[in-house]
Amino acid sequence: MRVWVIFSIVAATVVNAAYSSDIVQYWVDQSAILVNGTIIGGLQSPPSGWYEAIVQGAIYLAATKSSHEPLAVQQLAVSHAAHDTLLWTFHGTRLHATVNSKLRFILPAIGLDATSASGLRAIEIGRQAAKKVIIARADDGINNFVDYIPKPASPAEFIRLFGGVGGVTRFKAPAPPAPESAEFEAALDFDKAQGMRNSTIRKAYDTETAYFGRESSPITWNRLAHVVVGNSLATDVKASAKFYAQLNYALANAAITVTDLTWNPLLLPTPNHQEYLSTHATFGGDRINVTLSSNVTIDGVGVVTRQITSLAGAVKENGDSRVFGGIHFQYASDQGGKTEDWVGRETLARFESHWDDF
Ligand SMILES: *[C@@H]1O[C@H](CO)[C@@H](O)[C@H](O)[C@H]1NC(C)=O
Ligand SMILES: *[C@@H]1O[C@H](CO)[C@@H](O)[C@H](O)[C@H]1NC(C)=O
Ligand SMILES: *[C@@H]1O[C@H](CO)[C@@H](O)[C@H](O)[C@H]1NC(C)=O
Ligand SMILES: *[C@@H]1O[C@H](CO)[C@@H](O)[C@H](O)[C@H]1NC(C)=O
Numbered sequence: 001m002r003v004w005v006i007f008s009i010v011a012a013t014v015v016n017a018a019y020s021s022d023i024v025q026y027w028v029d030q031s032a033i034l035v036n037g038t039i040i041g042g043l044q045s046p047p048s049g050w051y052e053a054i055v056q057g058a059i060y061l062a063a064t065k066s067s068h069e070p071l072a073v074q075q076l077a078v079s080h081a082a083h084d085t086l087l088w089t090f091h092g093t094r095l096h097a098t099v100n101s102k103l104r105f106i107l108p109a110i111g112l113d114a115t116s117a118s119g120l121r122a123i124e125i126g127r128q129a130a131k132k133v134i135i136a137r138a139d140d141g142i143n144n145f146v147d148y149i150p151k152p153a154s155p156a157e158f159i160r161l162f163g164g165v166g167g168v169t170r171f172k173a174p175a176p177p178a179p180e181s182a183e184f185e186a187a188l189d190f191d192k193a194q195g196m197r198n199s200t201i202r203k204a205y206d207t208e209t210a211y212f213g214r215e216s217s218p219i220t221w222n223r224l225a226h227v228v229v230g231n232s233l234a235t236d237v238k239a240s241a242k243f244y245a246q247l248n249y250a251l252a253n254a255a256i257t258v259t260d261l262t263w264n265p266l267l268l269p270t271p272n273h274q275e276y277l278s279t280h281a282t283f284g285g286d287r288i289n290v291t292l293s294s295n296v297t298i299d300g301v302g303v304v305t306r307q308i309t310s311l312a313g314a315v316k317e318n319g320d321s322r323v324f325g326g327i328h329f330q331y332a333s334d335q336g337g338k339t340e341d342w343v344g345r346e347t348l349a350r351f352e353s354h355w356d357d358f
Contacts, residue, residue, distance in 0.1 A: 017111045018070070018072035018075050018111065018112075019072075019075050019106065019109040019111075020109075022229075022231055022233055022234040023074075023078055023079065023110070023237060023240075024056075024059055024063075024078065024233070024240040024241050024243075024244050025229075025244075026106060027055065027059060027078070027079065027102075028222050028225075028226070029226075030082070030086070030102040031051065031052055031082070031086060032048070032052075032219045032223075034086060034095065034098065034099065035047075035048045035052070035216070035219075036216075036219075045216070046216060047142065048216040048219055049217075049218045049248070049251045049252035049253075049254070049255035049256070050089075050142060050255070051085075051086075051089035051090075052218055052252065053245075053248045053251070053253075054085050054088075054089055054133055054134075054137055054358075055081075055085045055086060055089065055248075056244045056245040056247075056248040057133050057245055057249070057355070057356075058082065058084070058085040058126075058129045058130045058132075058133040059081050059129075059241045059244070059245065060238075060241040060242055060244075060245035060355065061081065061129035061133065061356065062074075062077040062078045062081035062125050062126045062130075062241075063077070063237050063238040063240075063241035063242070064241075065077065065128075065129060066078070066122065066125050066237075067238045069121070069122070070118070071237065072110050072111060072118075073118050073119075073121065073122045074237040074238070075110045075122075076107075076110050076112050076114070076119060076123065077122040077123070077126040078237060078241060079103055079106055079107075079110065080103070080122070080127055080130070081126040081127075081129040081130045082103075082126075082130075083099060083103045083126070083130075084126065084130030084131070085130045085133060086099045086102070088134045132358070133358045137160075137358055140159050140160040141157070141158065141159045142159050144157070155167060155168055155169050158256055159256050161253045161256055161257070161343075162249040162252050162347070162357075163249045163347050163350055163351055163354045163357055164350050164353075164354030165253060165343070165346045165354075166346075168256060168257050171257040171339055171342060171343055171346075173339050174335065176332065177331065187330060187331055190330060191323060191328075191330060194323055194324055194330075195324060195327070207324060208301075208304050209317055209320060209321045209324055210321050210322075210324040210325035211294060211296075211297075211298070211299070211301045211304055212304040212306060212321060213294075213318050213320075213321025213325070214294070214296045214325065215296040217255075217318060218248065218252075218255070219295070220292075220318070221251060222247065222248070223292065223295070224290070224292055224308065224314065225244070225247055227290040227291070227292060228290055229243065245351075245355060246347070246348060246351050249347050249351065249355070250343070250344040250348065253343045253344070253346075253347050254339070254343045254344055257339060257340075257343050286310055286311045286312055287309065287310060288309065288310070288311060289307070289308070290308050291305060291306070291307055291308075292305070293306075316337070319334070
């Protein structure tokens, strides 16, 4: 009897000795590192919104299925969901060892014996969650070959949106100014003057903004989310998983829709960018006060650190950074912000009832 009691206490202690930080944030970070251009072979615009939404959808599913379990079981379940979806999103064997190393690294911190009954249960929950999302996304359009020719994209060429918000045609933006119109010429002059490498009129602060915003936006927004949320959801895996699933569905949907159907790529053959105004709703308010550093350092410009006191301000600067960087027209940035705001609100509005429309 006494032995049994001690054994139970030890077992309980092992189960409770979980990873002390936020496991969902751990996987958000690993995902960002994995998708980074250098690692997947120098892709300029990696599909960072798409794969992150898939990973976070599976994590949230695993979190809901394991929410009645001890913390370590939840952590192991979401870790396997993350691991399996990451392997799938990278579609191949090249990154297997790297993805495996991310899981191997975190297992001792979670501290749950993978061969115990609860360990096996956790692994099964994670695997099943990943499998469900992977099967659902297998025909989402990402693998379709679309030759790059300068014409407006057809709706069939868009990746399916996340969370049951409908098709991309719902989110149609107004046409850009016609080529050679006065409005277009003015925009062109402005953007050339601001975005030129050796511009003499761009303010030093704006040049810094361009470098600050150089990173793939979903990675930046997730990092901002980390500094705002901190460790506050570390023991509530389901709440953390829900938060990051909402954020990343919205980021992915915004990224997919902003390449609008009326766009004339001859004039603007650059990729879309994301600036997700509805982070207001996700974060629960506009006023924040956090320090955020850039991660991408190019042209000998070091880490740029900014104090972010308003989400709306951060969204605006994120859009402007592409103008100052000579990548986008101001009107594209402004319209992009509006469309993304709309898509983000729709994604959040439907999340409770449609989050598992993967
Ligand atoms: C900037 O550089 C380009 C060549 O790259 C040159 O044609 C142009 O005159 C320069 N502009 C200024 C304002 O120095
Ligand atoms: C934000 O925080 C910094 C450093 O903690 C502080 O100096 C600054 O006054 C704060 N700004 C606002 C608007 O609260
Ligand atoms: C960027 O992020 C990676 C991964 O978190 C980290 O190893 C690296 O030190 C960061 N670089 C900068 C310049 O902050
Ligand atoms: C991603 O790659 C860029 C370019 O090499 C690098 O500056 C940045 O630190 C990397 N970010 C992460 C999160 O590893």
